[in-house]
Amino acid sequence: MSSHVKKTAKLSLKRLLLANPWGFVIPLLTGIAATLAGVGLLGLSGWFISAAGLATAMGVGIFFNYLTPGAIVRGLAILRTAGRYGEQVTAHNHLLGLLRILRLWVWDQRVAKDASNLHQQSRGDLLQRLVSDLDQIIRWPLVVFLPWVYALLAYVAVSIFAYFISPVLLWPLSIAALLHVLVVPYVCGRFASHEVHVGQILGVHRRSRFISLFSALITLTIRGHWEDYAQRLCELDERQRRMEIRIQQAVSLGRLLSYIVTILLLVSCIYLVSSFNVETGKWTLITTVQGTWIVGFVLSILAINELVLPLVQSFVAQGQSQVGLRRLNQLHHQPEAIVEKPIPQIEQLLFKQWRGYHAPSGLGSPATDIKVNHGEFVWIRGTSGSGKSTLLASIAGDCLSSGDAFINNEKHQIYCNPSYQAKLSYLPQAPYVFQQSIAANLLLGKTNASDDELWAVLDAVALGDWARSLPNGLETLLSAQGRNLSGGQRKRLALARLLLRKSPVLLLDEPFDGLDKATIETICHSLQNDYKPDILILVSHVGSRLGDNARVIEL
Amino acid sequence: MTREKGTQKARRTGRMKTPETVFLGQLANQQSSKYRLAQGFGVLFAVSLVLQAWAFANVFSGMALHQSFSLSLFVIGLFALLIRALANFGRERICTSASRDIRYGLRSKLVSHLTNLGPARLRIEEDAALSTRVYEQVDALDDFFSRYKPQVFMVTLIPCVILLSVVSISWIAFFVFMMTAPLVIIFMIFVGHKAAQANRRQFNVLAMLSNQFMDLSQGLSELKRLNRTDEARERLSDSATSYQKTTMGVLVLAFLSTATLELFASLSIAMIALYLGLGLLEILPWQVGSSPVTLTQAMFLLLLAPEFYLPLRQLGNDYHAKQKAEAAATDLLEILDAPLHNAASQQSEPSCTTQAKNSAIADQLTSIQFENLSWCEEGRYRLAPITGTIRQGERVWLSGESGVGKSSLLHLLLGFEDSYEGTFLINNLPFSELDLASWRAKLAWLPQTPEWVNGSIRRNLLLGIQTPSEDEINAALRESQCDDFIQALPAGLETTLTELGAGLSGGQMQRLSIARALLSKADMWLLDEPCSGLDNDTAQAVLNTVKTASKGKTLLIVSHDTHPILWADKHWTLTKGGLHEQSRKENRQAIA
Structure with missing residues (x-):
């Protein structure tokens, strides 16, 4: 499509996102539909059941309109399924397209290099770039961007719902949204970014040492010193392992934090809409709030919790994508325009x-x-x-x-x-x-x-x-x-x-x-x-x- | 029901248990204690799940009916949620640690196996590609061991726990769960099986695509000279596009299995919600006027319904982790299955006899004898039966057409191949009983492409030997005619050699490895066409150096007729029919 532009341009995550906008919009829309349907399904069923129970208790069960909510519940269920399916198929299609664009980009950069610089990058390094960097980068829209958008939109949808219940709920909700969608993932991403970076460098280093050692395998073996050198290869592996442990810790802790934020959100929301009744020794909802709605609300917050959990990992993945991009951009080469005279028949x-x-x-x-x-x-x-x-x-x-x-x-x-x-x-x-x-x-x-x-x-x-x-x-x-x-x-x-x-x-x-x-x-x-x-x-x-x-x- | 699912699965894999699944299973068993601990956390998770649902159900029904709720139940619910989070945290930590232990253990095993394979490793792949297997492919197992493997247990556990807690409350809900779960599984197997085959094919194609890119990229300077870069780009683009098309065909089917799961899960939730709602309204067709469940029970069921299907759905999503792991396992098994018949295994069991022989080889090398020595592989002779003797101090020139087994003979001498037939004696002792390390210590190896590690020239010269004095180094450099060009280098001996060399010519590199052989003071030199990159004059000069430097040493030098070794004591010509020996005199006459 824009192959000519690509030839000279550097790569960035934004460019990657816009590389094929229509290919990206479809999975985005279907994914959004599926997400909202998922949150809605749980919230609406909660409301439906509690409202039904309430209606019966009040003796008006016969007049309760159960057909519409029932139909909506079923509709949401089907929408969620179709949406997920559509999202997965179209997103992967987009991803494969990105892979193609990236490969061709790398190819163009290589072609643009002049002959004597062509083998500047050692082969091991090039392999590393191609095998792992491309994989890291193409994952970006799927692993980082889409889940983030879904979580954000789910929060927006629940906020609208919360506004109708009681506007005061928007406060804890927006704080939790900020924590869930931005702060916790960002902090974890920051915490792990150093390790991600070091890990990637170690990966290249380790591979080049592997190739270098193995190309001298026989000499090292017959000299009886292979063990020492192999030991050093193992040390690199060990360091890589420590980096991996820290990244994993950041992700696990981040998930735990997300859970805690959800719990605090639930506590504060319930606190805001209820007051302690000394007579019954129970907490009572304030009069302007319908209990059935609160049930739906709490259920949808639990659904959101499931959506925000992957975000922590996604910011770590974002770091990996960026390191990958930076390294790919090192391949970037601005071709110099050479004014060429036509070469005649060589005499x-x-x-x-x-x-x-x-x-x-x-x-x-x-x-x-x-x-x-x-x-x-x-x-x-x-x-x-x-x-x-x-x-x-x-x-x-x-x-x-x-x-x-x-x-x-x-x-x-x-x-x-x-x-x-x-x-x-x-x-x-x-x-x-x-x-x-x-x-x-x-x-x-x-x-x-x-x-x-x-x-x-x-x-x-x-x-x-x-x-x-x-x-x-x-x-x-x-x-x-x-x-x-x-x-x-x-x-x-x-x-x-x-x-x-x-x-x-x-x-x-x-x-x-x-x-x-x-x-x-x-x-x-x-x-x-x-x-x-x-x-x-x-x-x-x-x-x-x-x-x-x-x-x-x-x- | 879930049991049934387990056995179904076992039968299925039992019927077509591939080497890959066996391999992955063995690896997982190494960490069985960690996985058991993770299962413990899983149980905690499942229990707190039910507790949370129960507490919240009570709170919700109170809210809906009376606009009030019990604080203690609310706190219990939140507490259960916290326990869930912690159990998840613990489970995740343990599973990732198990996966790490498996992967890093496997990796060091692979490295040592490759080491023992020696030159034979190149028959699997070249070093760069092997490094991809050792690093990327091993890491590709991560998702399988950290997510898929523990998830299989959760898939059995959570539905069981939920069914148990539901059975006393509502028979209808119990039956809805019971009916849908097997349907989900049947569909998953039905669609997943097809998808699995397709998925595997897709992985192969992806590997092919990467390979194609690497191939074209490495030959890029050739393509540029031939002015075919645009064609190559087109080829890359075409194969990527067609790959995208075929893969999407596959994925549409593969995701159908996930979608089926989703559909059943969603519809079941909707069915239960509807049933409960209508039940509460007392207008169920078969139960008008009475409610099968209380509101609390209804809430409890509704909260558990999504959790019932969640592990299954997750497993469906992680299914590709299994595919990825199996594809990687294929590549890894290729390395691990490469037959290892060298003395590495022998070294691990030092017997008395070997000990006795050690002293024999610690002495001076006196003779090397081959009697009907041959090396057969896949029914084809890599080396035709040969008979011959090399005595201590003899210098033997081995020539013959390419592919006749000259290099194979050298690999046998290096001790990297043990699958030979016939008699192979060193100092009248069978080669297989030698202490390999002390035998190898006597060797110097000068292959066609000199062996170099990344590092300075000095480091490479002293690779694996005791640091000699500066004088000795200089003498060795002089003898190998390296001194001139090393002086010309700005950084001299400290010039760094990389995978790409350092602007040194092939001849210069070869001369450096001769200097290295001189420095190593080995008794026996094995030279594999050391002069193929040198011109006649230099080759002759270097061979003269070899001649003077190797006095008193035993030498086996493979060289083409274009570089005759006139000073050799024997000239062996290797053919498909065997070894023909010419004495030094005949040798000279033949050349003259």
Whole structure:
């Protein structure tokens, strides 16, 4: 709907509420109807019965109009049921819609990040955000906002009723409403907010320590020190547990407080409408007040009590949502508008005083001049750590760089420039294989490729026989990050995807890593024939026919 | 009636007792004493409920009929309300504490199980996803143990108590309760059963959705280069929308079970109210002119009516807690059910024989022997039967095609897999009788992807070893050719490594792990393609370092033909058919 606005805007609870106003109004209205019907059902039946009893006692039972209240009681019962049902269904529909909006928002923020900052957030952290933060946030309207509105409206309805009984009842009622709806939940929320916050931070910390420790599991185990490190993981868990206990205490105490407020409300209301009769030794209601009405009133207060109990928890949940939102907003990224000149057909690439580097350490390649002409193959060599990969990534526009880049003698900005990147295919050292079928992975290179094309390109990277040996062939699903592939297969699959694009410039970073000679030969053959690019820049420590025929740049 | 409900339920679960329900039941039994205490509070709650209704009924009838009421009864009513609140408070505290104990206990059990699985854990999931299971999925059990589980008892208790207190007052009300309660349960089972299946499917789809997002997000730089981010967004949007549609189809049905409950509860309250009202007016068709109940009794019944259905309704609302817990249990069981056949279990029962063998392995490593050693899994060879010997001080180069079991052999040596067949001897002793800790202490491990924890380079180098002198560290750095680039780093050895590295190249990271192996002074080095990320020159230089540094040590190095280990004493070629050994001389000739 407003996807474009969403792309640039920060998230807030208000925005979330207004994200899909109509989707929200329906559950709200049905919920209100159900709530009021619930309170009314109890209050009205109380009045009805006591009035009936009174009528009989006074001998006017025969003339008592029992049909109307009876019908209303039944009507309220059905309304309450239908309302609850409608609320649950529509609210969940709204919630799922929110989930979709939030996911897309996160996606947009990620897309807006430039290449070198893309992996700024560690993976564990990102996972935490996505899994738990989104869940926390989408719960907000359902857990916090709706119950709050219901409680407030129930109070309003009972207040109107109280006004007709005796306006003096409004005093205790409004004080109790203030306590129930605002003060108690707020105090509990405040009390727990620190713990909620710390708990969330601990959660991230704990997870990143888990991932970090487990990625060094074997070394730690064989050194016999795993226990110590595992112990520290347990300590974090223990701290998290203490936070959880305190949050739970706040919620439980808050509920107890709510109960006590209800009891005090009942005491004060009854006190206000009655006086002590010395003769009978009993408390008597003041004359202007009907006993039957008071019965209905007290019953509806008991019904309200059930409504306000969840509020305490909701304010704690509010804290959780806000922490989640704040952390999601850290993802927020204002995309900078880059003025892009159209990139022409690439005849020549020239890099002057060109240096690629990584932002945090500043480590990178030495400054060099590189010139590549149409039809030329270049092999960049150098010792390990000389910055070949960084250089190649910066040429691909994927990595920060200094120096000037010229395309056909015209200066261009190439870092994160989509129209430049559209002209080239870059195979990084660790390419990503998606958790989809082989065909779907390949089709990312060319969406409308035929099966024949896919088989041809698989053969070109010597994966054809492997794919044919799979029971599901091209439709074989690859597991997360291509873990059921070997490193060499993963790389070749990514290469096949790039070859399908047939882009004029091909940049390959160590394509022959871990491959046997025959496979290397096959790939070289493909790159020199069917899939020959206009310009090829190769980084490799493995000699190949491709390298033999290329101009060598030593770094 | 409620008994009947209990047995019905037991039969139902008995018929299709899934591993998940068994698992959750076992976990709950760990805290049975706490749950019993919570049940005690539940009884207190139920009793005060009836007391409150009785006191208020008297107060109300007094108010309605005489405009006056007894203060003491009013105070009793309020007091009962307070007791209710306190009982609830206590019950809640105990149940959440039980849930916490279960979850945190389970979590540490999971962590230790994963630890014992070692490299095999990666066959379940990668570390990041495992962390989700260990943290989020375990927490997903919370609602089940803190709310659903105790609520099941309340569902039986409260209606029973209410029925008992109602039976002496009004047979009609008693029958209304009796008739509607089973109807409610039958409907709940009828609809809930269908909803449960659908719900489970929905959880799977949600997991798939998260997975899809993570997958696309991790490959985002690839998508950006391919200029396919918009397509990916569309895919995300489409699957979220279709998920919303199918889920709503499911939920409309699932909530129907709750709605049925609500309807019966509401209608029953309305029926009782109407019956009582008409009864009081003495115009019941079968009882014109006389009232079946007094006003006090009527009030009492009316106050109890909503409470009768409340626990059932709550259980209906918490039903999804059970679904959530079962879905989580599936994932957790996958970890706990992963077969553990390593020596962790063996360590817990130190026998005399193991003690005796300890000294044997504490000595110098003299030989490693494989005889028809193979490792079969799911009917497929992960490692074909091999025969061979490594003597102390021998340096063995192991090569072979990928997937032939080179890494599996290393995992066997690391002691993470015990399900091998054939003979596997260390110093002529069966491997299974070794003291694993002292065997592992002799090893240094250099895998394809170096193992790093978050922390400084120094901390990583000294991971789990006695702190050596600064000179020793510098010597190790020199030997592994790390000194140059570490000096170039602004923070030197204190540079922090994170999950994302620190701008160091793969080769540099690998060289750091060689420095670590040097520092650990291990007897036996296991190297799994340590040079796959290095170019020829550096690889050769590093391998030379390994050559000089590992003199007198035993070495098993897995390396591709592209990085020949010319100085190795033996060259083993592993194939699907077994192990072929070439002597050093043949090895050199073959390369030449």
